[in-house]
Amino acid sequence: xxxxxxxxxxxxxxxxxxxxxxxxxxxxxxxxxxxxxxxxxxxxxxxxxxxxxxxxxxxxxxxxxxxxxxxxxxxxxxxxxxxxxxxxxxxxxxxxxxxxxxxxxxxxxxxxxxxxxxxxxxxxxxxxxxxxxxxxxxxxxxxxxxxxxxxxxxxxxxxxxxxxxxxxxxxxxxxxxxxxxxxxxxxxxxxxxxxxxxxxxxxxxxx
Amino acid sequence: xxxxxxxxxxxxxxxxxxxxxxxxxxxxxxxxxxxxxxxxxxxxxxxxxxxxxxxxxxxxxxxxxxxxxxxxxxxxxxxxxxxxxxxxxxxxxxxxxxxxxxxxxxxxxxxxxxxxxxxxxxxxxxxxxxxxxxxxxxxxxxxxxxxxxxxxxxxxxxxxxxxxxxxxxxxxxxxxxxxxxxxxxxxxxxxxxxxxxxxxxxxxxxxxxxxxxxxxxxxx
Ligand SMILES: [Zn+2]
Numbered sequence: 001x002x003x004x005x006x007x008x009x010x011x012x013x014x015x016x017x018x019x020x021x022x023x024x025x026x027x028x029x030x031x032x033x034x035x036x037x038x039x040x041x042x043x044x045x046x047x048x049x050x051x052x053x054x055x056x057x058x059x060x061x062x063x064x065x066x067x068x069x070x071x072x073x074x075x076x077x078x079x080x081x082x083x084x085x086x087x088x089x090x091x092x093x094x095x096x097x098x099x100x101x102x103x104x105x106x107x108x109x110x111x112x113x114x115x116x117x118x119x120x121x122x123x124x125x126x127x128x129x130x131x132x133x134x135x136x137x138x139x140x141x142x143x144x145x146x147x148x149x150x151x152x153x154x155x156x157x158x159x160x161x162x163x164x165x166x167x168x169x170x171x172x173x174x175x176x177x178x179x180x181x182x183x184x185x186x187x188x189x190x191x192x193x194x195x196x197x198x199x200x201x202x203x204x205x206x207x
Numbered sequence: 208x209x210x211x212x213x214x215x216x217x218x219x220x221x222x223x224x225x226x227x228x229x230x231x232x233x234x235x236x237x238x239x240x241x242x243x244x245x246x247x248x249x250x251x252x253x254x255x256x257x258x259x260x261x262x263x264x265x266x267x268x269x270x271x272x273x274x275x276x277x278x279x280x281x282x283x284x285x286x287x288x289x290x291x292x293x294x295x296x297x298x299x300x301x302x303x304x305x306x307x308x309x310x311x312x313x314x315x316x317x318x319x320x321x322x323x324x325x326x327x328x329x330x331x332x333x334x335x336x337x338x339x340x341x342x343x344x345x346x347x348x349x350x351x352x353x354x355x356x357x358x359x360x361x362x363x364x365x366x367x368x369x370x371x372x373x374x375x376x377x378x379x380x381x382x383x384x385x386x387x388x389x390x391x392x393x394x395x396x397x398x399x400x401x402x403x404x405x406x407x408x409x410x411x412x413x414x415x416x417x418x419x420x421x422x423x424x425x426x427x
Contacts, residue, residue, distance in 0.1 A: 009210065009212065010209075010212045010241065010243035010244050010247070022261070022262075023257070023260070023261045023262060039286055041283045044279075044282075044283055045279060045283075048271075048275075048279045048282075049271060050260075050262075051260065052271075052275055052278075054259055054260055054262070058259055070274075073278070074278055074282075077278075077282055078282050079289070081282050081283060082287065082288050082289040083288070083289045084288075085288060086289075086291065092249065092252075092253060093253065093256065095256040095257065095260040095261070096252055096253045096256040098256070098260065099252060099255055099256035099259060099260065100252060100256075103222075103223065103224050103252075103255075104224075106224060107224040107231075110224075111228065114335075115335045117335070121228065121315075121316060121334075122224075123292040124232070124235070124294070124311075124312050124313075124314075124315050124316060125228070125231045125232055125235045125312060126235070127292070127311070128292065129291055129292070156367065156368065156397075158378075158379075182208050183208060183242075183243075184242075185241065185242030185243060186208055186209065186380075188242065189239070189240045189241075189242070189380070193308060193379075196296045196308055197296075197298075197308045
């Protein structure tokens with residue numbers, strides 16, 4: 001294993017990555033949507049013809065075995081057929097989504113060969129559905145302020161500050177980031193953690 | 208603010224699944240907390256996909272083999288769909304005083320009961336991963352880990368709370384990679400929970416720590 005010196009800051013890559021023009025990006029994305037919405041077998045046959053030879057080539061490099069490469073083709077394309085509804089074409093290209101499905105299948109296969117266990121932890125490591133939206137965590141209106149303050153007191157200070165700013169002082173996440181002198185991403189992640197904790201504390205009563 | 212991130216090399220290995228499972232879990236947890244590294248990973252995945260899957264439409268002329276045709280038929284014969292992989296939030300209670308929400312990536316992976324020695328508690332993560340061992344490590348308020356060095360490497364990812372060492376202060380999400388050249392003595396004011404991955408035995412430096420040797424096997 002190579003040494004991995006830590007990075008002391010995260011330098012974002014600039015510029016948008018655009019797919020090479022000759023890839024039929026739109027056709028692939030449309031086919032994936034047709035599979036999701038209409039269980040369209042013809043659309044799936046198109047995806048199958050496009051991806052299966054490439055997945056097989058990748059599998060041969062990965063496993064050095066024809067049979068295992070075919071297993072990867074089968075695992076990946078079965079998942080594409082059964083999980084197409086999880087693909088969100090606002091979030092990225094169809095090729096990227098199929099890549100993540102294939103990468104996950106390949107990881108689970110390798111783990112299985114090594115440990116002989118069917119554990120399927122790839123989706124714990126690489127979620128196929130992004131859970132980054134803050135809108136999932138809206139409070140309902142009927143929450144009593146006092147009760148919520150009691151729960152808030154159980155949160156770590158940093159998370160409490162963020163929740164108070166956003167829900168009690170009506171600040172935007174950007175304003176709050178500026179006031180606390182932390183990045184907006186940190187505000188978002190603290191808010192997410194805090195709201196998860198609050199939900200847990202409050203149980204089902206306020207769902 | 209998070210000041211310590213995985214290196215670009217580590218992120219690249221994470222993206223193409225060439226990183227051991229316990230370290231992949233560590234990167235996944237960091238990505239939950241760090242939008243910047245998350246964006247980098249999305250970009251790397253798009254690039255990997257392009258390398259493997261890019262092809263002009265006109266070049267698709269490969270006839271499907273008989274095997275491929277029957278696989279295609281077998282897959283589409285069944286109309287079931289897979290549900291979203293739902294991960295319910297998990298809370299760990301170390302003592303009455305300390306309870307924490309686990310990151311999403313750890314919520315479904317089993318871990319052992321916490322063993323406690325003084326202010327330090329440790330739970331082993333149930334992840335077979337060759338020579339690597341991963342744990343949840345809790346240090347109660349005012350606690351410290353005796354000074355030690357490593358023969359291999361140690362990854363510490365701060366999940367909640369804070370700690371500081373000779374180098375500075377750390378916050379949740381900080382991803383710290385230490386190897387044999389480092390010595391450190393983390394200390395926490397209010398308590399903290401970490402995810403750690405260790406590649407081999409630790410050496411404790413101080414005389415008193417040697418007496419406390421059980422702590423070495425407890426922690427890692
Ligand atoms: Zn980062």
